[in-house]
Amino acid sequence: MKYQKIYFIGIGGIGMSALARYWKRKGLAVSGYDKTPSPLTEQLRAEGIAIHYTDDTDYIPKDVEGTLVVWTPAIPEDLGELVYVREHGYELLKRSRVLGEIARDQRCLAVAGTHGKTTTSTLVAHIYTESGEGCSAFLGGISKNYASNLLVSDNPVVVAEADEFDRSFLQLFPEIAVITAMDADHLDIYHDLPTYQQAFRDFAAQVSRWLIIKRGLPITEKDTKAKILTYAYDDPQADFHARNPHPDETGNFVFDLVWPGGVLENVRVGTPGRINAENSVAAASICLTAGLDPEKVKAAIGSFQGVQRRLDVHLNTPHLSYIDDYAHHPKELSAAIRSMRDIFPGRRLTAIFQPHLYTRTRDFAADFAEALSGVDKLILLDIYPAREEPIPGVTSEIIFDKVTAPEKVLLRKEELMDYLEKEPVDVLATFGAGNVDRFIGPITELLKKRV
Secondary structure, eight states, X not given: OOOSEEEEETTTSHHHHHHHHHHHHTTOEEEEEOSSOOHHHHHHHHTTOEEEOSOOGGGSOSOTTTEEEEEOXXXXXXXXXXXXXXHTTOEEEEHHHHHHHHHHTSEEEEEESSSSHHHHHHHHXXXXXXXXXXXXXXXXXXXXXXXXXXEOOSSSEEEEEEOOGGGGGGGOOOSEEEEOOOOOOOHHHHOSHHHHHHHHHHHHTTOOSEEEEETTOSOOGGGOSSEEEEEESSOTTSSEEEEEEEEOTTSEEEEEEEETTEEEEEEEEEEESHHHHHHHHHHHHHHHHTTOOHHHHHHHHHHOOOBXXXXXXXXXXXXXXXXXXXXXXXXXXXXXXXXXXXXXXTOOEEEEEOOBOHHHHHHHHHHHHHHHTTSXXXXXXXXXXXXXXXXXXXXXXXXXXXXXXXXEEEXXXXXXXXXXXXXXXXXXXXXXXXXXGGGHHHHHHHHHTTO
């Protein structure tokens, strides 16, 4: 590394913060900008990383030759700091390029897919760590086992979440990869499903040894030089699958894992829900293919505590429970709601959903409505815009009008806590990728008073 300083524009992003932590651990001077404070930026500051929240070029290191600037496409192109570094000759690399450079000289294990990649990649990293092998991992969420989105090891294995946004995953050249799903998303970038799915085929072409795909995905041998294996939740035609999966009394699934090397009996998933059972099969498929000891894989699946904001249980009593999930795509919502029905059978489910992006709301309004109709009551919030400008006619109402749940209400997020003060709930869930997570603490405290 020829640089002494690394400056991050958008340092509070989940992928950016993992890189910031990595280079801080390597002894470099790390600093950066983000738009707003968050629990994650506060943790980075506690770790000795200087962060500011105003678009101010005075904070950028003036040593042009000795400073690498890393940025994320989530940052607007006209941001003053981004314009400044471009005009002043700094080396400027996207986050995905930096991750690709770190992974290039190591054994890369990657998890791609529209859904499930954060939990699956975090579980792969946990299995490697618990088995004693160790790995470095750059994760798209905060592991509850390690309270971080970064793991660092001397073992030259990198576990990476391969993000398709902005075709970022094409910077990775994995030895082994899993693809979990290829449902349409990010149509603001890809425009249509065929183009989106072709990007996954382009990624598949970069995998060198084994490509493990969820059975049924439109990828064939002509798309990759790697050997293709398949996995599924309980499809016996898949190379890796769960035999006789069933929830125990806590909602955690138990199954026999069938794989090309035999049968691993009585695998108990450490986190509840059907979706986590499927993610466990995917993670095990990478680790067993890579040669890890099957019994150590089984033990690590059992000790996995999950990822913050992925079926994240904050309160759980027989009559009052609260669970939070990052789901922001219709298929993710459907899977999360189905899992919650497994975990809390027969109970009344109230969901708070904050749509993420105007384009995603426009493109999938009917699908969102169908997924959200699976709850007993929906509390729908305004759209979180993230990087986008408003689109005329696109509001949460285009979802709301199509929802057929028994009860539904449309609120501004400023009204939410006052509304919940008077709202009786049994099982409450929050969903979304925007800033709905800022309500987790207040909601948890509010509900604890009722226990």
